[in-house]
Amino acid sequence: STTHIGSGHGGGVAVHRVTTTIGGLARSCHLGPTLAVTALTTALAVGVGADARTCALIGAAIFTGQLSVGWSNDWIDAARDHAVGRRDKPIVAGAVTTRMVRTAALVALACCVPLSLATGWRAGSVHLLAVGAAWGYNLGLKSTPWSWAPYALSFGLLPAFVALALPGHPWPAGWAVAAAAMLGIGAHLANVVPDLDDDRSTGVHGLPHRLGRTAGRGGLHADREPRPVLPDDGRRGRRRRAARGGRDPPGVRGQKPGSRSDEPSSAASSRSAPVHSMARQPAAGSPSRIT
Numbered sequence: 319s320t321t322h323i324g325s326g327h328g329g330g331v332a333v334h335r336v337t338t339t340i341g342g343l344a345r346s347c348h349l350g351p352t353l354a355v356t357a358l359t360t361a362l363a364v365g366v367g368a369d370a371r372t373c374a375l376i377g378a379a380i381f382t383g384q385l386s387v388g389w390s391n392d393w394i395d396a397a398r399d400h401a402v403g404r405r406d407k408p409i410v411a412g413a414v415t416t417r418m419v420r421t422a423a424l425v426a427l428a429c430c431v432p433l434s435l436a437t438g439w440r441a442g443s444v445h446l447l448a449v450g451a452a453w454g455y456n457l458g459l460k461s462t463p464w465s466w467a468p469y470a471l472s473f474g475l476l477p478a479f480v481a482l483a484l485p486g487h488p489w490p491a492g493w494a495v496a497a498a499a500m501l502g503i504g505a506h507l508a509n510v511v512p513d514l515d516d517d518r519s520t521g522v523h524g525l526p527h528r529l530g531r532t533a534g535r536g537g538l539h540a541d542r543e544p545r546p547v548l549p550d551d552g553r554r555g556r557r558r559r560a561a562r563g564g565r566d567p568p569g570v571r572g573q574k575p576g577s578r579s580d581e582p583s584s585a586a587s588s589r590s591a592p593v594h595s596m597a598r599q600p601a602a603g604s605p606s607r608i609t
Contacts, residue, residue: 342413343422347388355476356381363480372483375437380476382430383449389423391456398522427453441482448475465524466503473502 360377368376392399392409396416399407408414430449435442448471455468477490477498510526 338413339418342408342411343389343418346392346408346414346419347385347422348391349388352381352384352388355384359476359480362477363483366480366484368480368484372437375433376480376483379430379433379437379442379445379479382426382433383445383452386423386426386430387449387452387456389419389426390453393419393423394456437479437483438487440487441479444475444482445479448472448479460524461522462524465526466506469502469506470499471502473505474499 356377359380360373363373363376392407393416396407396409396419399410404410409416409419427449431446434445434449437445451468451471455465459465459468474495475498477494481488481490507526510524
């Protein structure tokens with residue numbers, strides 16, 4: 319009976335360790351974005367009429383490539399994450415080790431290569447270039463003003479990967495590549511905002527971090543010196559007339575205090591007031607301290 323209980327306890331511990339490791343690896347690969355990019359690209363392949371085999375290969379290549387990028391990000395950033403106490407990171411929390419995540423990243427990358435090339439050497443080469451750009455970001459480009467470039471290249475090449483896997487290997491329309499690249503840059507900006515302070519404290523100064531400092535200074539300036547344009551309620555006009563001894567200026571004699579001699583101009587002024595006021599206010603959600 320004692321042996322059975324001990325064995326059961328040991329088995330429970332083993333199961334807990336396995337589930338903790340699986341959960342840690344799932345979080346380390348940035349599973350949400352990984353699945354989103356995989357689903358989006360596979361849906362694009364289905365939408366342009368790729369056959370089932372090609373769609374499956376594209377999905378598998380994208381999935382393994384994204385896994386490798388996500389895992390390499392947490393592996394390479396492990397020391398920085400430890401330094402700032404990022405307990406939300408599985409490596410820092412102890413759910414997985416740096417070695418486990420590094421091994422997972424390299425295995426996923428090794429699987430990505432043949433899966434990509436199975437779609438054809440043209441398409442496969444384009445996808446591997448996109449994955450390589452993402453790894454370049456993790457390996458150091460994130461700390462430079464060119465931090466946006468790997469995102470633009472990796473996302474921009476996704477339509478090309480899908481199109482080149484089709485019969486005839488067509489190149490996608492330019493607008494599709496440009497739109498995907500812009501989507502990538504937007505994803506980069508949004509992705510780093512939550513980690514601005516932690517990144518700066520560990521020496522990461524990509525484009526979003528640099529833009530963030532500029533925006534922060536502008537926002538503080540606007541807070542110190544707000545100058546909204548308000549409609550004249552007539553009191554300023556009365557004060558000016560009083561300063562002139564009660565005389566009206568030429569062209570407005572006989573007007574009631576606060577009335578306007580040029581209605582179109584005053585209407586334009588009132589219309590411009592909100593625009594000017596908004597321009598003077600700090601951008602909503604701008605950090606006071608870019609990614």
